[in-house]
Amino acid sequence: MLACRGVRGAITVEKNTRDSILGATHELLTKIITANDIRQCDVASAIFTTTRDLTAEYPAIAARALGWKEVPLLCGHEMDVPDGLEKCARILIHWNTDKTAEEIVHVYLKGARSLRPDLADAQAMMSTRQIDQIHE
Numbered sequence: 001m002l003a004c005r006g007v008r009g010a011i012t013v014e015k016n017t018r019d020s021i022l023g024a025t026h027e028l029l030t031k032i033i034t035a036n037d038i039r040q041c042d043v044a045s046a047i048f049t050t051t052r053d054l055t056a057e058y059p060a061i062a063a064r065a066l067g068w069k070e071v072p073l074l075c076g077h078e079m080d081v082p083d084g085l086e087k088c089a090r091i092l093i094h095w096n097t098d099k100t101a102e103e104i105v106h107v108y109l110k111g112a113r114s115l116r117p118d119l120a121d122a123q124a125m126m127s128t129r130q131i132d133q134i135h136e
Contacts, residue, residue, distance in 0.1 A: 004044055007032055007093040007104055012085065012111035013050075018057040021050070025062035025089050028109055032091065033066075035105035044094040045072040051088045052077050059089050088112055 011028040014020045025048065032038065046068070048059040060073035078090070088111070097104075106119045 002096055002098055005095050005097050005099065005101060005104055007036060007038070007095050007106060008091070008116075009107040009109075010088055010090040010112035010115055011109040013054055013087045013089055016054050016056050016087070021054055021057045021059055021089065022062045022065070024110075025059040025091070026065065028089065028091060028107060029062055029066065031109065032093065032105075032107045035107055036095070036097075036099070038093070038095055038097075040066075040068055040071065042096045043068065043071045044096055045074070046094065047092045048073065048075045049078050049090045049092075050075075051084065051086055052080050053087055054089065059091075085111060085115060088115075 009028050009032045011024045013024040046060070046063060048063075050059060058075045060075050063071065063073055078084070078088070090112075106116065108116050108119055
């Protein structure tokens, strides 16, 4: 049965520059796509957010560069929480799939692994082959 599932991911960005924001977002997005075998035609929409210290570029431009021309995209800023993770970009993809919620692979990279250590640990338990595919 086809359902719309949320696929989450986050990555920390080295610095507030266009290249850093787009490079990190591209890395995160491609690893999410690879880990879940997502086809663009099955993506309903995607929301990209950044912490307020990342303002040099819209992270959704990385999705457009991957060919996501027909996918509705939205960018926004996260809440400014005291002691929150700095320089962080997040993605929420709404994906039409027959996979169950338990089969979805959420991806947290670099410093953002601290946001969801339970998911980071699950990623670490993936087979070597799957991890190699995600990191290519």
